[in-house]
Amino acid sequence: xxxxxxxxxxxxxxxxxxxxALKPLMSHKVPKQSKWAYVFGTATLFSFVLQVVTGxxxxxxxxxxxxxxxxxxxxxxxxxxxxxxxxxxHYFGASAMIMFIGIHMLQAYMYASYKYPREANWLTGVVxxxxxxxxxxxxxxxxxxxxxxxxxxxxxxxxxxxPWIGLRLEHFVFAGDHIGGATLTHFYDLHVFIIPALIIMxxxxxxxxxIYHGISAPPKAGxxxxxxxxxxxxxxxxxxxxxxxWPDAAWRDALFGSLVVAAVVALAFTIGPPQLSKPPDPxxxxxxxRPDWYLLWYFAVLAMSPHKLExxxxxxxxxxxxxxxxxxxxxxxxxxxxxxxxxxxxGWIVIIVLGVCTLWYEGxxxxxxxxxxAQPLPESVYAASGPAAHRGAVLFHDKGCExxxxxxxxxxxxGPNLSDVANRMTEEQMTIRILGGGHNMPAFAGILHPxxxxxxxxxxxxxxxxxxxxxxxxxx
Amino acid sequence: MTATDPSPEELTPLGRMRRDLLAxxxxxxxxxxxLLFAAPVIGFLFSPLTKATPGxxxxxxxxxxxxxxxxGEVTLKDISAEKWGGPANTAAVWLRRxxxxxxxxxxxxxxxxGCPVRWIASAExxxxxxxxGVYYKxxxxxxxxxxxxxxxxxxxxxDGLVQIxxxxxxxxxxxxxCRDLVNIDV
Numbered sequence: 001x002x003x004x005x006x007x008x009x010x011x012x013x014x015x016x017x018x019x020x021a022l023k024p025l026m027s028h029k030v031p032k033q034s035k036w037a038y039v040f041g042t043a044t045l046f047s048f049v050l051q052v053v054t055g056x057x058x059x060x061x062x063x064x065x066x067x068x069x070x071x072x073x074x075x076x077x078x079x080x081x082x083x084x085x086x087x088x089x090h091y092f093g094a095s096a097m098i099m100f101i102g103i104h105m106l107q108a109y110m111y112a113s114y115k116y117p118r119e120a121n122w123l124t125g126v127v128x129x130x131x132x133x134x135x136x137x138x139x140x141x142x143x144x145x146x147x148x149x150x151x152x153x154x155x156x157x158x159x160x161x162x163p164w165i166g167l168r169l170e171h172f173v174f175a176g177d178h179i180g181g182a183t184l185t186h187f188y189d190l191h192v193f194i195i196p197a198l199i200i201m202x203x204x205x206x207x208x209x210x211i212y213h214g215i216s217a218p219p220k221a222g223x224x225x226x227x228x229x230x231x232x233x234x235x236x237x238x239x240x241x242x243x244x245x246w247p248d249a250a251w252r253d254a255l256f257g258s259l260v261v262a263a264v265v266a267l268a269f270t271i272g273p274p275q276l277s278k279p280p281d282p283x284x285x286x287x288x289x290r291p292d293w294y295l296l297w298y299f300a301v302l303a304m305s306p307h308k309l310e311x312x313x314x315x316x317x318x319x320x321x322x323x324x325x326x327x328x329x330x331x332x333x334x335x336x337x338x339x340x341x342x343x344x345x346x347g348w349i350v351i352i353v354l355g356v357c358t359l360w361y362e363g364x365x366x367x368x369x370x371x372x373x374a375q376p377l378p379e380s381v382y383a384a385s386g387p388a389a390h391r392g393a394v395l396f397h398d399k400g401c402e403x404x405x406x407x408x409x410x411x412x413x414x415g416p417n418l419s420d421v422a423n424r425m426t427e428e429q430m431t432i433r434i435l436g437g438g439h440n441m442p443a444f445a446g447i448l449h450p451x452x453x454x455x456x457x458x459x460x461x462x463x464x465x466x467x468x469x470x471x472x473x474x475x476x
Numbered sequence: 477m478t479a480t481d482p483s484p485e486e487l488t489p490l491g492r493m494r495r496d497l498l499a500x501x502x503x504x505x506x507x508x509x510x511l512l513f514a515a516p517v518i519g520f521l522f523s524p525l526t527k528a529t530p531g532x533x534x535x536x537x538x539x540x541x542x543x544x545x546x547x548g549e550v551t552l553k554d555i556s557a558e559k560w561g562g563p564a565n566t567a568a569v570w571l572r573r574x575x576x577x578x579x580x581x582x583x584x585x586x587x588x589x590g591c592p593v594r595w596i597a598s599a600e601x602x603x604x605x606x607x608x609g610v611y612y613k614x615x616x617x618x619x620x621x622x623x624x625x626x627x628x629x630x631x632x633x634x635d636g637l638v639q640i641x642x643x644x645x646x647x648x649x650x651x652x653x654c655r656d657l658v659n660i661d662v
Binding site for chain 2: 065066067068149150153154156157158168171172174175176177178179180181182183184186279280281282283285286287288289299302303305307310368369370372398399400403414437440441442443446447
């Protein structure tokens with residue numbers, strides 16, 4: 001730097017107080033041992049910054065009206081220069097933010113960083129998790145395509161199940177007593193002004209607390225947290241093993257955060273934004289509402305809950321999950337931090353990770369959804385049988401059986417696979433089941449004529465995959 | 477605060493009262509101003525809660541357009557007071573002609589969580605694409621998680637025209653607006 005530049009910097013710094021404000025932040029000591037496990041908070045923050053930037057840019061073109069939102073998105077995707085890349089950045093930025101806030105919280109839980117004196121760090125983190133998930137959901141709604149339209153309806157119906165105030169909540173979701181022009185503008189306001197403002201405030205508090213209490217040192221077994229000595233212990237660690245935050249510790253955050261940004265950019269260019277579904281026209285009834293990937297596991301919860309317990313699961317489930325996250329530091333702010341001394345924590349982590357992954361997979365497959373796209377069974381399935389079985393195979397498609405039952409790889413997954421039903425059931429058993437229905441199966445007594453019933457039975461009796469005794473005499 | 481300022485302990489009783497009064501004035505004035513400001517803002521923010529769209533009869537077609545025993549989709553228009561709503565101001569209804577003069581108008585919303593049910597004419601079933609709800613042709617639950625039969629809108633025939641009364645939210649929680657003609661528990 002030339003002398004003039006140095007002098008200029010001194011004048012500016014003197015008037016603005018930049019180094020006085022930043023130096024203590026940059027040079028504050030952090031435990032040397034805090035390494036790669038500590039980068040996920042920054043990765044979440046980096047993703048959030050991406051979201052703010054791409055969100056502001058998208059808002060130059062997006063029109064939040066039920067009449068025009070869809071066409072402005074079509075324009076962004078198909079006509080605007082780099083529009084689909086920017087929307088892709090916003091989508092993968094959101095995905096990254098949700099993924100890393102999840103990993104960050106899991107890491108904080110594993111290291112028991114929520115214990116004294118960092119309880120408020122954890123609590124603000126839980127608030128940020130809730131706000132981030134709300135951003136994800138409201139963001140999907142702003143797409144205002146067919147899926148978004150019906151997702152609003154689904155959200156409102158869930159809200160309506162809350163006792164006493166359900167109807168008010170439903171009104172709140174709709175911004176009225178049904179979906180209308182005000183619905184989208186209210187979600188827009190939430191997604192673009194209210195929640196981001198809250199996130200920025202809470203992130204501010206969260207970061208202040210991180211600096212105020214210092215980054216927690218990685219836990220060691222046999223060194224339980226004792227509030228009366230904990231701060232002293234931390235001071236000793238810092239004295240003995242402390243390194244300045246910048247750049248000794250921050251370089252990992254910077255590097256990992258930059259890799260995240262690079263990955264988001266790469267995905268935005270190669271994969272691009274999620275496709276818009278059909279226009280948000282309530283009279284187009286062939287809809288297939290699904291949440292984005294980060295809420296797909298909850299879609300599975302809604303489909304797989306025992307019907308009688310569903311209200312409790314929809315309402316008490318989230319209350320229990322977030323409630324116990326809030327209560328965690330109040331009840332467990334002392335004691336061992338090392339995961340090897342916290343067997344319950346291991347159990348919870350396994351349950352949470354396996355549970356979310358299983359539900360997520362189920363949500364992707366959605367075996368409970370009828371397969372409306374199922375085509376009539378190919379001739380190979382019934383080629384060797386007589387005309388009655390042939391007619392039965394056609395009815396198997398037309399009467400909707402195939403939407404839920406699979407035969408030799410064709411059809412839905414809701415009910416049992418019928419490829420070898422003749423090995424398992426007698427004609428009488430089949431008749432009773434078809435006419436009377438069953439668990440999750442309609443009764444077809446009022447739908448099938450007797451001769452149609454006979455044709456379907458004739459067809460089903462030919463379905464034997466395994467060699468072995470048939471429970472039915474082969475069809476003549 | 478400069479070094480010459482007395483700390484609260486050194487204040488005379490009168491000086492302490494003065495400080496308390498100044499604090500009270502600041503907080504009180506700030507509080508009252510905030511309330512005055514917040515009342516209309518919060519009122520407007522929550523005004524959608526007070527919206528109540530009145531029921532309105534709409535013609536959906538001529539009597540002769542509908543075949544007895546058949547179920548088909550009809551469209552309602554301008555259902556909302558928010559005229560700028562565009563397509564969101566329309567709604568679909570599954571309408572079934574039961575006999576010469578009687579119709580049943582089913583809400584398309586699955587009673588489970590509100591996904592649009594499809595009428596599968598050949599199977600005579602309404603099927604939901606989301607969580608596996610199925611209904612018979614009379615709207616009764618046939619399978620899956622729906623807690624309740626499909627909701628119905630009031631319908632009538634006037635001067636050879638078929639009419640449906642649009643009421644918002646054909647919802648389980650709002651039975652008072654919609655008739656529940658079909659069996660509730662399955």
